[in-house]
Amino acid sequence: MSLLVARGLSKRFGGLHAVAGLDLAVAPGEMLGLIGPNGAGKTTVFNLLSGFLTADAGDVRFNGRSIVGLAPHAICRLGLARTFQIVRPFPRMTVLENVRVGALARHPRAPEALAQARDVVARVGLTARERVAASALTLAERKRLELARALATGPSLLLLDEVMAGLNPTEIETIIQLIRGIHESGVSILLIEHNMRAVMALSHRIVVLSFGERIAEGTPAEIASHPKVVEAYLGEEYVRAAQA
Amino acid sequence: MKWALAGALVALIALPAVLSSYALTLFILIFFYGFLGQAWNIVGGYAGQLSAGHAAFVGVGGYTAAVLSIELQLTPWIGMLVGGALAALLGAIIGYLGFRFGLRGFYFVLLTVAFAEICRVAVSNIDALGGPLGLYITFTGNPRQFQFQDGRAYYYIALALMLVATVTAWAIERRRFGVYLAAIREDEAAAEALGVNAFKYKMLAMVVSSFLTGLGGTFYAFYLFSLQPNTLFGIPLSVEIIIRPIVGGAGTLLGPILGSFILTPLAEISRLYLGQGGLHGAHLIAYGVLLIGVVLFLPEGAYPRLKRALARTSAER
Numbered sequence: 001m002s003l004l005v006a007r008g009l010s011k012r013f014g015g016l017h018a019v020a021g022l023d024l025a026v027a028p029g030e031m032l033g034l035i036g037p038n039g040a041g042k043t044t045v046f047n048l049l050s051g052f053l054t055a056d057a058g059d060v061r062f063n064g065r066s067i068v069g070l071a072p073h074a075i076c077r078l079g080l081a082r083t084f085q086i087v088r089p090f091p092r093m094t095v096l097e098n099v100r101v102g103a104l105a106r107h108p109r110a111p112e113a114l115a116q117a118r119d120v121v122a123r124v125g126l127t128a129r130e131r132v133a134a135s136a137l138t139l140a141e142r143k144r145l146e147l148a149r150a151l152a153t154g155p156s157l158l159l160l161d162e163v164m165a166g167l168n169p170t171e172i173e174t175i176i177q178l179i180r181g182i183h184e185s186g187v188s189i190l191l192i193e194h195n196m197r198a199v200m201a202l203s204h205r206i207v208v209l210s211f212g213e214r215i216a217e218g219t220p221a222e223i224a225s226h227p228k229v230v231e232a233y234l235g236e237e238y239v240r241a242a243q244a
Numbered sequence: 245m246k247w248a249l250a251g252a253l254v255a256l257i258a259l260p261a262v263l264s265s266y267a268l269t270l271f272i273l274i275f276f277y278g279f280l281g282q283a284w285n286i287v288g289g290y291a292g293q294l295s296a297g298h299a300a301f302v303g304v305g306g307y308t309a310a311v312l313s314i315e316l317q318l319t320p321w322i323g324m325l326v327g328g329a330l331a332a333l334l335g336a337i338i339g340y341l342g343f344r345f346g347l348r349g350f351y352f353v354l355l356t357v358a359f360a361e362i363c364r365v366a367v368s369n370i371d372a373l374g375g376p377l378g379l380y381i382t383f384t385g386n387p388r389q390f391q392f393q394d395g396r397a398y399y400y401i402a403l404a405l406m407l408v409a410t411v412t413a414w415a416i417e418r419r420r421f422g423v424y425l426a427a428i429r430e431d432e433a434a435a436e437a438l439g440v441n442a443f444k445y446k447m448l449a450m451v452v453s454s455f456l457t458g459l460g461g462t463f464y465a466f467y468l469f470s471l472q473p474n475t476l477f478g479i480p481l482s483v484e485i486i487i488r489p490i491v492g493g494a495g496t497l498l499g500p501i502l503g504s505f506i507l508t509p510l511a512e513i514s515r516l517y518l519g520q521g522g523l524h525g526a527h528l529i530a531y532g533v534l535l536i537g538v539v540l541f542l543p544e545g546a547y548p549r550l551k552r553a554l555a556r557t558s559a560e561r
Contacts, residue, residue, distance in 0.1 A: 050437065076439035084437070090430035101427045104420045105439030113420070153439050 001064065003028045003157055003188050004049070004080070009058035011044055011212075018044040020212040021058070026157060031179075031189045033203030033220075035196075037232055041212040042192045043085055046159050049190075050082040051075040062157070077105055081155035085162045085192070087146040089134035095145055096121055096130040102152030117152055124148040124178060140171040147178065157188045164195045172198060200224065208232065256403060260396040268395050274508040275402035276463060281488035281500030282409035283456035288486065289494035290413070290422060291449040292429030293342070296353045297360030298485045300338075301331035301454040303477035305461025307367065310379050310471055313389065320390035324462035331458025332451045334359070339450035343443050357479065364477035378472035381465065390466040398467055405463060406501065409456050414497055416452070425449055429495065457485070484511075487531060491538050493545025502547045510534070 004026040011019040019041045026032050034042050047053040049060055051072040060067050067075050076082075081102075090098050099117040100110075107113040121130050124144040129137065134145060143163050150158055160179070164172050176198055183189050183202075193199040199206065200220040208216040208223060210232040216223060223229055260268060284298050308330050309323030318326075338359050342352045368376045385393045392398060416422040424445045427435035432442050465471045475481065492503025511527045518526035542549055 052433070052437075071441070071443075072433075072436040073439050073441045076437060082437055084434065088431050088434035090427055090434065092430060093426065097423070097426075101423060101435065101440065102438040104423060108420055110418065110420060110423070149434075149438055 001028075002026060002061075003030075003063065004190070005059075005061045006045075006049065007059050009045070009048055009060065010056045011041075011048055011053060012056055017212050019048065019055075022209070022212070022214055024207060024214070026188055026190055028156075029186070029188055031183050031191065031202055031204050033199040033206040034190060034192045034209060035194075035199055035206060035223075036209035040209040040232075042209055043161060044212075045209070046082055046161050046192065049075075050080065050159060076153050076155075079154065079156040080159070081150040081153045081157075082159040083146045083150050083161055083163060085165065087139075087142045089137070089142055089145050089149075091135035092133060094131050094133055095126050095137070095141075095148075098134050098145055099148050099152045102149040105152075106154040120148045120152045123151070123181070125174070140167050140175075143167065143175065144178070147175075147182075151182060151187075155187060157190065158182065160189060160191045160193075162192055162194060164193060164198055176202060253407075257400075260399050265395060268399055270509060270512055272395075272398050272402045272467070273512065274504050275399070275406045276460065276467075277484060277488055277508050278501045278504035279402065279406040279409050280457060280460050280485045281492070281504055282406065282413055283453050283460065284485050285453075285489045285494060285500045286413055286416060286456070287446075287449040287453035289489050289496070289499070290416065290425040290429065291446055292425075292495070293446055293450070294349070294353050294486075295338075295356040295450075295453075296479075296486060297338075297356035297358070297482055298454075298457050299477050299479070299481035300356075300360035300363045301335060301457035302461040302464055302481060302485075303360075303363055303367065303471075303473070304331045304334055305458030306465035306471050306476050307373060307379070307461070308458075309390075309462040310381060310465045311373065314379065314381070319388050320462050320466055321388075324390075324459055327462055328455045328458035331461065332455035334363075335450045335454025336447065338454075339447045343446045343450075357482070360477055360479070360482060364473050367473040367477060373473075374471070376473060378470060378475075379465075381469045381471075383469055390462065398463075401463060405460065410497065410501065412452065412456065416449075417497060421445065421448065426495070483531075487535065489545070491534065491542075491545060493547030496545065496547045499545050499547040502550065503545070506546065507531070507534070 002025040006022060006024040009019055009022040022045065034045065036042055044053065048055050051070050055068060062078055062080050067078065096117055099120050100113050103113040103116040107116050121127055124147055126141060126144055126148065129141060137145060147163055164175055167175065172195060179189065179202060191199060191202060203220055206218065206220055206223045207214055208229050215228045215232060216226045263271065284295065287293050288295055305327035308327035309320045312318040312323040312326060313320050338356060342355050347355055367373050373379065383391060385391050424440045427440055428442050428445060436442055488503035488507050489500040491507055492501065493499025510530060514527035514530045
């Protein structure tokens with residue numbers, strides 16, 4: 001059985017069909033990549049899955065239970081956590097305090113939540129910075145904090161929205177190792193990513209989105225050579241020119 | 245820090261023995277406004293939901309206890325709790341409307357001001373509540389009637405109220421409730437994504453805050469022996485409630501108290517000296533200037549700055 005199943009998921013913004021009848025499934029233990037050109041609707045899909053937007057049509061089941069219409073906090077408590085593409089740390093809280101907010105979802109008592117937060121901060125390698133205000137972190141550290149906070153809520157499925165955007169190659173390598181580690185600890189992952197090298201290296205399976213629709217699905221190798229994918233990214237002329 | 249606070253408390257308990265009656269009155273006002281500021285701080289400071297109509301809760305609390313005492317001879321000690329409960333009910337209604345429909349920032353400010361004004365106009369037009377002239381409480385000096393021959397009793401009650409609100413804020417601050425309120429204040433959507441039921445915790449903060457503020461209404465009414473709708477529900481009182489925690493440091497435990505120790509004497513002195521010279525309302529100008537200064541130079545309020553300065557001096561020693 002799938003961990004997460006979305007069927008016929010649709011969302012319109014005025015005349016724009018941001019997501020149009022999307023089917024998506026994540027198996028337990030899977031690392032699924034979601035790619036597509038800018039404006040393809042990837043972040044909208046995340047917002048629909050995590051309850052920040054309500055779908056116009058379609059159903060989302062998590063662990064066999066429909067989560068359509070649930071508030072984001074309720075979805076988080078069911079074990080589906082997300083990060084934000086534009087990181088949103090609590091700026092005036094320290095790193096540890098930020099992560100503690102997430103940890104309180106599973107450990108209502110403050111001391112236990114703090115201990116849990118310390119573990120997670122150590123996992124993402126921010127222990128040396130745990131008493132620093134989040135507003136003083138570098139972008140790479142903020143991305144790791146974003147990851148740590150979501151992880152602290154104890155998810156079984158983690159939605160990662162471009163956690164590598166804006167990072168340099170060394171920082172990307174670190175975060176790839178981090179994501180691998182999280183996945184190996186038993187967390188399924190749905191990953192939006194523009195860094196192709198990273199998404200190809202990490203994903204078991206990739207779904208390609210263009211104008212709100214799924215245009216391809218397959219293993220990283222299949223996706224890399226799929227004509228529709230090349231077309232979506234580079235334009236029709238490129239495909240014709242390449243074939244000629 | 246702990247010992248300094250304990251020492252300050254002992255000093256405040258011993259203080260009335262040496263105070264003149266004017267100084268005693270000043271301290272009563274400092275404690276009372278410190279109490280109201282602390283009550284507001286729970287929703288306005290910790291949760292970051294700017295209620296600008298907290299006078300409504302003072303009014304509801306005060307009128308409830310006064311009417312129960314005048315009409316039904318119910319002791320204000322119980323009336324106080326009934327008034328607090330009704331204020332909490334009003335807080336829940338305002339909170340529900342504001343939070344359910346996602347009113348943020350200025351829109352929430354307007355909603356809270358509107359409710360306070362509705363209460364003021366309504367009470368002004370209800371004859372059973374004395375209309376615009378309000379209600380007067382006959383002085384009996386009977387402690388059962390929340391009245392005392394000795395002004396020092398009011399001093400200790402006001403001090404106790406301030407302590408109750410501060411202990412409440414302290415208990416909230418160190419629990420999940422307080423952590424969640426801070427997260428909501430910083431970034432509500434991010435907090436939701438981390439499993440924080442923002443609506444629930446904002447409602448709780450509003451109910452606790454309005455309940456405490458409602459208790460203050462009884463003190464106000466029975467300390468002054470009179471209740472007028474324009475005073476108890478008016479915008480000026482709402483401003484008095486908000487300005488102390490903001491100057492002292494909203495969302496900090498001692499900010500509202502520090503703010504009251506700074507502002508209340510300032511208000512009284514300017515009222516006394518400028519008011520006698522025929523310059524009524526001049527203390528409001530002083531407030532305005534001070535508020536501009538705080539926004540420019542101490543945007544977090546005085547308390548965080550003081551705390552850092554103290555930490556620095558103790559580190560140097």
